[in-house]
Amino acid sequence: MDADLHKLVDERDGVFKVVVSLPEDAWHKFSSELLWAEALEDGTMRVLNTPFFAKGLSYGDVISIKVESDGIFFNSVVSSGGHSTYRLILNESIDDAIFKGRWNDLAELGCIYESFLLGVAYMYAIDVPPSVDVIKVYSLLEAGENDEIWDFDEGNCAG
Incomplete structure (x- = not known):
């Protein structure tokens, strides 16, 4: 596991919080949503919960991410989990x-x-x-x- 990614891991079985940016003009006024995800061997992640606000994402989707010093950020959907x-x-x-x-x-x-x-x-x-x-x-x-x-x-x- 990448060292930057390792320090962002939740202590519960290799589960990570991924930040999904939300539109600035959204009705709910939240700027981002945190989703739980697990790391896959190819560097992508699988979403482990159902989004409340993020559009175009579902439980089980495989996503690409950007690891930055202040968190793991959603980049794009690589493949749908079918949910x-x-x-x-x-x-x-x-x-x-x-x-x-x-x-x-x-x-x-x-x-x-x-x-x-x-x-x-x-x-x-x-x-x-x-x-x-x-x-x-x-x-x-x-x-x-x-x-x-x-x-x-x-x-x-x-x-």
């Missing part, structure tokens, strides 16, 4: 039981999510594995939006 990414923000008036009822349909298809509190509303980064029918997922996300359960956005569609 798709959607993001949704729960309507503030929707309680957890209603969300879980709607989420169950997506979970049954094989989707998983990561979440965090963004201001007063929860935001979810949805991972759609390659084996899942992305058209069915999109339809369910659209239905939830039409029913004012959430707003959603496509981060990356691999299919």
Whole structure:
């Protein structure tokens, strides 16, 4: 492992934080997002979590990086891992039981999510594995939006 890369490694099993720069005019006002990734033998990295804000990236994608003194920075996608990414923000008036009822349909298809509190509303980064029918997922996300359960956005569609 490169010496510069080695000092940036997280102590948890060779997992790294990769900085992904975000557009300056983005609605969320974040300038960057940190993604977990593992180093591959050819100098690339594999993304190990679902992005909340970065467009064009998904879990499992192989990426090229730039190692600098202040971090590891995303450069480009080398190859898709086949996963798709959607993001949704729960309507503030929707309680957890209603969300879980709607989420169950997506979970049954094989989707998983990561979440965090963004201001007063929860935001979810949805991972759609390659084996899942992305058209069915999109339809369910659209239905939830039409029913004012959430707003959603496509981060990356691999299919």
